[in-house]
Amino acid sequence: xxxxxxxxxxxxxxxxxxxxxxxxxxxxxxxxxxxxxxxxxxxxxxxxxxxxxxxxxxxxxxxxxxxxxxxxxxxxxxxxxxxxxxxxxxxxxxxxxxxxxxxxxxxxxxxxxxxxxxxxxxxxxxxxxxxxxxxxxxxxxxxxxxxxxxxxxxxxxxxxxxxxxxxxxxxxxx
Numbered sequence: 114x115x116x117x118x119x120x121x122x123x124x125x126x127x128x129x130x131x132x133x134x135x136x137x138x139x140x141x142x143x144x145x146x147x148x149x150x151x152x153x154x155x156x157x158x159x160x161x162x163x164x165x166x167x168x169x170x171x172x173x174x175x176x177x178x179x180x181x182x183x184x185x186x187x188x189x190x191x192x193x194x195x196x197x198x199x200x201x202x203x204x205x206x207x208x209x210x211x212x213x214x215x216x217x218x219x220x221x222x223x224x225x226x227x228x229x230x231x232x233x234x235x236x237x238x239x240x241x242x243x244x245x246x247x248x249x250x251x252x253x254x255x256x257x258x259x260x261x262x263x264x265x266x267x268x269x270x271x272x273x274x275x276x277x278x279x280x281x282x283x284x285x286x287x
Contacts, residue, residue, distance in 0.1 A: 114154055114161045119199035120216070122147065126176065128194070135200055136176045144159070145176055146206060153198040161199055173216035213267050215239065220271045223257065226265060231255075231283050234274065246274070254262050255286040 126138040139147060146170050154161035165182040172178040184190060203216060217238040223246060224230045232250035237259070239245075246257040255280065266275040 114163070114199075114201065116156075116161060119154060119161065119201055120200045120205055120214075122153065122200050124175075124197045125193050125195060125251075128177055128187060128190045129172075132180075132188050133189045134178060134180045135184075135190050135193070136172055139175055139268075143206075144171060144177065147177060149199075154198040155193055156199065157193065160270055163195075171183075173200075177285050189246065211264055211267050217243070218246075218267070218274055221274050223284060224273050224275045224277065226277045227280070228278075228283055231287075232274075247251055250287065253286055255283065257282070 121140060123137050123139040123141070125135050125228050127136050128134070129136050137153075141147065148169060150166055150169060152163050152165045155164045156162075164184075167180045167182050169179045175287050192226040193215050200217070206215065208217075219236060221234050223232055223234055232248040232253075232255060234246050235249045235254070238246060238247055238256070244259040246259055248255040248257055257276070262275070263276045263278055265277050266273075268275060
């Protein structure tokens with residue numbers, strides 16, 4: 114499995130018992146969706162390795178207590194401590210309306226209600242306080258804030274993000 118075909122679910126945070134059980138921090142708003150997984154991919158030496166789950170249960174809201182098959186000792190658990198865990202993209206719950214996953218809108222055209230289509234979304238930058246659409250218009254890169262107030266519609270059928278942006282925002286780039 115390639116990392117591009119997966120989404121980050123969380124990471125192995127700490128050991129839970131001397132029998133190889135671990136606690137995985139789940140980076141999600143709905144951890145209960147992932148309580149009964151059969152397997153996960155654990156990143157080991159920059160490769161995704163499938164780990165099969167013997168049993169799991171939610172632990173203190175954001176953690177999943179996991180007993181992996183063939184992991185029976187603290188040393189086994191130490192070997193994966195701090196490693197990221199992933200799931201295939203097709204396991205993401207489907208979103209509708211104006212809710213979207215960042216990876217979902219890459220390649221969508223971006224349209225302002227006033228100016229029309231002004232570029233394509235090349236990436237989403239979520240390392241800033243406010244996530245930004247990185248939009249390409251030819252050779253020009255624009256940073257458009259992902260603010261709910263500006264977002265009018267996610268048009269999945271036509272692969273467009275329709276926004277109502279403040280006057281001058283797009284023009285300052287062109």
